[in-house]
Amino acid sequence: MSESDTPVAEIRDLRVEIDGRAIVDGVNLRVLPGRVTALVGASGSxxxxxGLALLGEYPPAARVTGDVRVSGNVGYVPQHPAAVLNPARRVSALLTDIARTQVRDLPRAQRKSAARERVLRALSDAQLPDAEPLLRRHPHQLSGGQQQRVVLAQALLLGARVIVADEPTTGQDALTKSRIVDELAAVAARGIAVVLLSHDLDVVRTLADDVLVMKAGRVVESGPAERLWLAPRHEWTRQLLDARPPIPQEQSAEDTTEPVLRIRDLTARHGRSAVLRTPGLTVHPGECLAVVGRSGSGKTTLARCLAGLHRDHDGEIDLDGTRLPRSLRHRDRAQLRAVQYVFQDARAAFDEFRPVLDQVARTAVRLRGIDPRTAGEEALTTLTGLGLTSGLARRRPPQLSGGELQRAALARALLAHPRVLICDEITSGLDTVTRRGILDVLEGLLRDRDDLSLVLITHDLDTARLAHRIAVLDAGELVEQGPADRILTAPEDPFTVSLMETTARMESRTPLL
Known part of the structure; x- marks a missing residue:
């Protein structure tokens, strides 16, 4: 057996039970050096x-049987990178601590420069070449995409023989996603095994050598990637591959109604640095505005300004012609109800010790003043309407999948009866079937509620097709805005053109043979 045929990690007949329920059942996996093995499936599969079994990590109180063997270090890039980055330490300190362990054998006078060189190289390999400003920041001052690439740099610094990448392109724009794909391919080309956990079938199709399709804890189909794409055998695999993005809505004539939200001369800062400049932007009743751009372009900062979560900004934000206070602390109950925010990281937005149903109902009690029993009934109706059963609704957040928690977060915001619903990358990291379900829900809300407007923060242009209008951000500047069909088919700004072309290339790339 050649070295390339010897697995660097292997799982045999893995079964993981929680309270007698198997969340993984009979899984077998061989991870070979220099190959990308992808695990795909719905949230909760x-x-x-x-993937975490390769690191020896399991859910609390889990009963584990089977065999897991790993040769060498395993690096991990999680779906929610903020959870593994120390918020009190700057990026330079986080990475330098790792680099110092690798230069201990050098003369003392050379260690500092050698450690810094390794840090800069790892950041460049993780698609963060302009590292100097970033090194001085704390994790909360980075976009979700930047946080994810810092964690990837940590994994590369560790010199791992296996990298488990859990949704590494979640929340990434098409340009950054393409660079991450190229980097992971380069990692595999250096002989490092990559275990890719992903809902993004374009990424899997581009990268994977081997694919395992999972459903309800079991592997329902596995094999070489090229065979699986061309001739899937299991019905669930065909369902995943056949899921299609929503059809773009027909665009109406220019809206002449008064906007529900109006933004004028908005300049937002992190410390002394201006990170967003938006001269003018409006959202009309019943309209969906998608804000797109690469990671770090200012999309989430804009959303947080609208929601009162980022108060370090100048300019005006009006709701129905009335100025909104910069901070949510200074907004009254009606204003808090009117603008609701659904976070990208749904898990971090819930108290892990309280049942989901109670947390969803609490919104109606606090912001609408209704009694707890009525709020609970309305919360359960809303949750079941979004696809969560009564049993799931009564569980605590750690017992739900990422897709289930995202639906719960959406339900919690809807319990406020908002005028404007801000959705920050809420389809990121969801499988194609679940993502389509969420988009169908949003489309139905727009259709059924004339008084509701949506602001979609997204890197995914398929998600942006739901919108009536699109605003494009690049490096903190609003570079283009207009009707969605025009932006998607005939963009005018060079950055938007590049974004559309890169997306088209990603969708058309063939499997690596």
Missing amino acids: GKTTT
Whole structure:
């Protein structure tokens, strides 16, 4: 057996039970050096539990049987990178601590410069070449995409023989996603095994050598990637591959109604640095505005300004012609109800010790003043309407999948009866079937509620097709805005043109043979 045929990690007949329920059942996995092995499936299918088994990590109180063997270090890039980055330490300190362990054998006078060189190289390999400003920041001052690439740099610094990448392109724009794909391919080309856990079938199709399709904790189909794409055998695999993005809505004539939200001369800062400049932007009743751009372009900062979560800004934000206070602390109950925010990281937005149903109902009690029993009934109706059963609704957040928690977060915001619903990358990291379900829900809300407007923060142009209008951000500047069909088919700004062309290339790339 050649070295390339010897697995660097292997899982045999893995079964993980929680309270007698199997969340992974009979999984087998061989991870070979220099190859990309992808695990795909819906939220809750067992992908992350299987990937974490390679690190020897399991859910609390889990009963584990089977055999897991690993040769060498395993690096991990999680779906929610903020959870593994110390918020009190700057990026330079986080990475330098790792680099110092690798230069201990050098003369003392050379260690500092050698460690810094390794840090800069790792950041460049993780698609963060302009590292100097970033090194001085704390994790909360980075975009979700930047946080994810810092964690990737940590994994590369560790010199791991296996990298488990859990949704590494989640929240990334098409340009950054393409660079991450190229980097992971380069990692595999250096002989490092990559275990890719992903809902993004374009990324899997481009990168993977081997694919395991999971459903309800079991592997329902596996094999070489090229065979699986061309001739899937299991019905669930065909369902994943056949899921299609929503059809773009027909665009109406220019809206002449008064906007529900109006933004004028908005300049937002992190410390002394201006990170966003938006001269003018409006959102009309019943309209969906998609804000797109690469990671770090200012999309989330804009959303947080609208929601009162980022108060370090100048300019005007009006709701129905009335100025909104910069901070949510100074907004009254009606204003808090009117603008609701659904976070990208749904898990971090819930108290892990309280049942989901109670947390969803609490919104109606606090912001609408209704009694707890009525709020609970309305919360359960809303949750079941979004696809969560009564049993799931009564569980605590750690017992739900990422897709289930995202639906719960959406339900919690809807319990406020908002005028404007801000959705920050809420389809990121969801499988194609679940993502389509969420988009169908949003489309139905727009259709059924004339008084509701949506602001979609997204890197995914398929998600942006839901919108009536699109605003494009690049490096903190609003470079283009207009009707969605025009932006998607005939963009005018060079950056928007590049974004559309890169997306088209990603969708058309063929499997690596």
